[in-house]
Amino acid sequence: MIELDEIDRALLREVRADATLATGELGRRLGLSQPAAWRRMKRLNEAGVLAGRRLVVDREALGFGVTVFLGVKLAMKGRVSLDEFERAASAIPEVQTIEHVLGLYDYRLRVVARDLSDFERVLRRRIMTLPGAGDVEANVLLSEERLPGPI
Known part of the structure; x- marks a missing residue:
């Protein structure tokens, strides 16, 4: 450190x-x-304190007006590997982040969509067909505040 x-x-x-x-x-x-x-x-x-530089893209300016956080519980933990789920979820362009978490759900995904009907399409056709996907809970982002400065 x-x-x-x-x-x-x-x-x-x-x-x-x-x-x-x-x-x-x-x-x-x-x-x-x-x-x-x-x-x-x-x-x-x-020292690895700076881990790259990123460009912040305004999703709304690109037509993505809805952000949804999904809690995903794997249905068959023993039959599907975590790597397989993560690899398949990474291939979905609307999935912005994939976080393996401890708690009620196995994964937390940040998904962007043009509107709620577009999100429903992504959910039905892509998310729910992921290997091992089971229960899903959606939370729609209403507003977001960024804390200033580093940790």
Whole structure:
């Protein structure tokens, strides 16, 4: 585990807000030189604190107005491998995340759809036909707030 100081935390907050910032700009914002900001970024990358950079796509702007969280309980745990379920679920473009969880359900899926009828189509034709899929519980996302900054 890497020790983080206040400058590292501030750097992470800045990068989380805008991962496209150049190290020179990061340095200016934090009162560091460009080389000092670059060294800190390199250290965070090498330590695995920064695990890549992602582009955030506005799903609604692309016509995907509904997000649903599905709890999926496998019907036949012994007969179907977890890898097989995960591989098949990964092949469904509307499935954004697949989380293997402990609790009432075996998996939690984040699914996007254009509208509720589109979601119903995805559920019936794709999700319910996944290997081992059993009970499913759907929770429609009403709103989402992101917490600022890193953990």
